[in-house]
Amino acid sequence: MIDLSTHIFTPQEMNAVDAASVASGIPFFDLMERAGQAVAASALRLYPQARRFVALCGPGNNGGDGYVAARALCEAGAVVAVLEMAGDTALKGDARRAALACPLQPSPLSEYRPEAGDVIIDALFGAGLSRILSGDVQQLIAAINDAGLPVIAVDLPSGICGLRGKVLGSALQATRTITFMAMKLGHLLMPGRTFCGEIEVFDIGIPHRTLAAHVGNIRKNHPSLWASRLPALAGETHKYKRGHLVVFSGSASHTGAARLAATAGSKCGAGLVTVASPQDAVAVNAGALTAVMVRQVETQAELTNWLDTAKISACVLGPGFGVGERARDFVSVLTEKPLVLDADGITSFRDEPKLLFDAFAGGETKLVLTPHEGEFARLFPDIAADENLGKVEKARAAAARSNAVIVYKGADSVIASPDGRAYINSNAPPWLATAGSGDVLAGMIGALLAQGVPAFEAAAAGAYLHGEAALKAEPGMTAEDLAQHANIDLT
Template identity: 60%
Template sequence: MRTKAFHFLLSPQAMARVDQAAASSGMDSYGLMQRAGEAVAAAALKRFPGALRYAVLCGPGNNGGDGYVAAAALHRAGAITNVFHLGEPERLKGDAARARLAWNGDSEPLSAYQPMEGDVVIDALFGAGLARAVDAAVARAVEAVEQAGCPVLAVDLPSGVDGLTGAVLGAAFQASHTVTFMAKKPGHLLLPGRTLCGTLEVFDIGIPMRLVAGEAGTLAENHPDLWRASLPRLSGASHKFRRGHLTVFSGPASATGAARLSAMAGLKAGAGLVTLAASGSALLVNANHTTAIMVKRLEGREDLDAYLADPRMAAFVLGPGFGVGDKARDFALALKERALVLDADGLTSFKEDPAALFGAFAGGQTRLVLTPHEGEFSRLFPDLAADESLGKVEKALTAAARAHAVLVCKGADSVIASPDGRAVINTNAPSSLATAGSGDVLAGIIGGLLAQGMPAFEAASAGVWLHGDAAARARTALTAEDLALNVQTQLSDKSSGSLDQSRLP
């Protein structure tokens, strides 16, 4: 995964090491703090020019130092600025102590802050490094600001949000805007942290990007730059069989729609052929509702084994509307040598014995993609789901390694994790995706990409992003049918595609 700088996600600990590396390399650490604080002041003046007062809440560490610098810059700009401190400011050390002296003004205890009409709050209490629940004084300030309806500009991260997991540690400010430095943190993208940040601005304070890149691990924000090179491309020699064959298993006659949504999405994702495999009367129902998608009668395991004798049957989607039970388990295990997207009923069918599924796909190249929502995840990984010490990324990575599969942990902040330790957080999904059938479409997109030979992690990451992009195309009044019809995989670059590059983040 080749990550460009603007897709980096650094844990708070990694960012602290970047700061230390910058200081060790001879950079003026106080100069970096000055640039950070002045960027906050500039954002405050730009976004809240009508403020009657800037109330700067300064914490006991370097985040507070940024706040003191911002307060001094706002004062020089002629703005009414009051500072309120947490803890004993006389005990500040290093750059933060220097920043407080440079403020050269009074400050009052945080407990003395009373929101006034026209206040803009600059939250410089903790930032991304907080690892414990906020104390009562901070919780009271959060409540007072919320009740007063004052806009908040957060420095690095709204105080009370865990920079690694996005979780709220007791209480947290709801920011209108957040200014962070050099790179985003996972807590900026994971819920509820993403919502609490408001709009997010990443400001370059001058630390060499090589130092940031040195600490950037295998976690990134999902973006076409990460998987564009793996997207299937058409050539003059392309034909339908070279573009791959996707098979989607249909449920009974009364539950065929989910599979058809997956099949249509797989076709739109570029698979050369898509077959709906169904039994009995479901075959006729599907035949009456499809054109470019083929149908195949497939009753039981003997039929499936015969079907698998053709090596061109490369990728499968099992689960949407299929039904929970022995047949789903039997079919999934029969596909252990093929690329498989297991979704919905397919996942739930293994709740009593997930190890059987995980063991079947343990050898060789990763070829299993699991797409659980929160409830399905808890059925397959009950211990991880119950572990409150782990964030969503950590749970997904642990589950992926255990399952020998790529995990798509679905939600507004979907996390895609690979057994090899790579992970991305997706951010382009609009709220309109919360509609029946959208997960079936996602399974089909991923299946269609797998059928064309895309590696599992890249196919899943691309599928999730394209799913969000399709929802944006469908705009309002979104249904799953709209979503499937708006899937577009050809991203514009110098060699192919029709998607306007300006639409990419």
Template identity: 60%
Template sequence: MHIDLETLLVTPAEMAGIDRDAANSGIDSFALMERAGQAVAAAALRHYPGAFRFAVLAGPGNNGGDGYVAARALAMSGCPVEIFGFGPAPTHGDAGRARKRYRGPVRPLQDYVPAVGDVVIDALFGAGLSRDLDGQVGAVIERVNWLALPVVAIDLPSGVDGRTGRVRGAALQASHTVTFMCRKPGHLLMPGRALCGDTEVFDIGIPGRIVAAASHHLRVNEPGIWRMSLPRASAGAHKYGHGHLAVFSGGRLATGAARLSASAGLKAGAGLVTLLTPAEAADDNAAHLTAVMLRQIDNVAALRALIADPRLSAFVLGPGFGDFARARDYVMALRDRPLVLDADGITAFRDKPPELFSAFADGPTHLVLTPHDGEFARVFADIADDPALSKVDRARQAARRSNAVIVLKGADTVIAAPDGRALINANAPPWLATAGSGDVLSGIIGAHLAQGMPAFEAAAAAVWRHGEAGRRAGSGLTAEDLINVLNGLDQIK
């Protein structure tokens, strides 16, 4: 996978190991702390040059040490600064050294009275927090958030778990977050992402090779990761060379979702798209289709006859499908073919998950599951119920169990492969949460599979394109708007 530090994500435990490896390699750890604190001070001055007071809330660990450095830099710049410390003042290590170099007084955290005009420098806990905050800290956080004071968080807003993005009792709402070397999962997983404000990644001087060596195949979903897998049209290209996608329609009163998927698949680059419809819905579908073809399929025998044609290269089953028993039968018939299973296609296996997983257990991964949290819990109940797991952990475990690529949807969609690779998507605007949006995503993934993309790259590229389409369509979009603004594969830079 791509190793650009802009896309790489490391957990707090991995970052602690990176810090140790850097120190063991001969890099001065206090010099790293100095650079980190100076970067925070620079960001605070850049964004809030007119602050009445910089209130630095400093914890007892290295995050607090960064805060002492930032406070010293701000004071040397002539800014009004006060530090409020939580817990015992650091006396040893880099944090103790930073505390000694700060010449001003340090008052206890409970003395801090937030006031309009304050800019808070949050140096309490950072990304390594693994417990719920106590009441004293929670009370300060509540007062700061109630006044909506600007907060510049060091590494991660205090109260946000850097591994999971969850809030540990209470959390500061930051306007800006300054982190170092690369982002943590908590910067992108909800609700942490919403609490970070604008996140700036500052290179404090740890060699990229040390950072990359400690990571475990977790990245931000960006085109650089999958761009080389995108199919490119040659001068002699024809429609069959771009793949033939088939999408299953539901019954007469549930045809729209499948048509959205089919239209998205055609727009996303599939050379041909066929809607597979039951007889009861054939007339309704025929009245709405133009470039998308139509084929009546009412049972497994008819499906088996259809898929004898190898030119049908990928399938989407689930959007608006409704008939769970038939869905299971169709999936079993398609066990050797690239398949996107969404919505009702996933729910159809809520009582028989092992049947689905065993059907796709062998060979290269060619199944993509696209659940939201509720659908995920129906087929991966034990994984969904484990409170210790992050969203990334859940997606990875589900991918390994099912031998499928998992697209665990949401504002912080995670894409995971059975081999442990995982991506967190970050480009989806909030207005993408609209009826039919997921059906469009399934069609884009199907189009990528139909064109021969590997399942993981097909899903990752589709999730990113889906988010980009939402951004371009703007707030108030409908699912049809998403389809209309899907750009061609050759336009992704």
């Protein structure tokens, strides 16, 4: 059976599910009836003392759900007002049927004025919205948001693009979002996630086999997707079996980022961690590290010689390393090792991204790129500039181009594989946005690579565990605090 707690659907996939359900003999109006009844039940449970429920009904099937909800609330004895964008003659199919079955006389949407005690049922537009809202609808949304009224959104708050999570002009701020069968991209991608409030997923009777037949390969990042790939300690385990992680340091005045990554890598299970330092940084790093080793690696030749003799399992290059030719030279000799390229390492290829992509083209994916938005645009300027693409689509396109796992960082970090898989991370608390947290993430992913976890699973696990570490460190944490909590703990 499909795990609906992690599967994420695009609007197009859900449209295909609806069509397949109807083709299998399930009347679409039955699905609409169950959806509207679920909204009404949630509204009565959450706001039993509401002075009035106000159903805002749009011109499509989302509006049909709203008419059903209004009828159910009325039948339950609540005071209900219905405001519509289109008269019943303009409605089509099951939405029109739902409107005609509603005993309440609707008023034009333009007549609504927010009143104290109102609870809004937002059934204007669902997850399929892709165009900018009209000016009059935006004005209404502003009035409701300004009034601070409770809003129950049907499927997705009106004004949010279900595919990209973007605000299409303006969006209703929901207190609760009621969606059906499974979550959609707009529920997880920013800024859409912030407009949803609490999200409830209701089963309205679509067979799981129908959902499984049309779901893609986008998931909500969760341990159930990768926990089986994590290393398990055994009695015969020794440090080299747990992997040797190398983190490359910058010059003497830029060593902190590498030490953060190295500390996190050690906490996250790497058996041995070495900070490879230029000559002027060796003493600085050695004086600040204990369990982590330090080795002088100044030139490309020194790195090449070391690689020939050392048991190195994975590398992290970029945090505090410095931008330029030396970074590119080091990367050119690390192509046979699993590599996390972050920060300065990414920026070093902004003028020659193809040089990086060609170096890791073909074969097993060993490269993990961890860009924030600005760094992403430096490596993939055309993809970043395409406003028609959402974050998941951009990350997938970048992964395919570079033959790398992309961790497109942010509050809604997207982890994408060249094979098209994409996970959306949603457990990162706001206080994770602090200087140095990206260095910790790079070290955590590097440690998992060093322990033999495949690149995509290492990146997904690292992103999730990074969020869990921040939750344990609690508000007010520093990156140093975060690194100390970077252990693998799924309890």
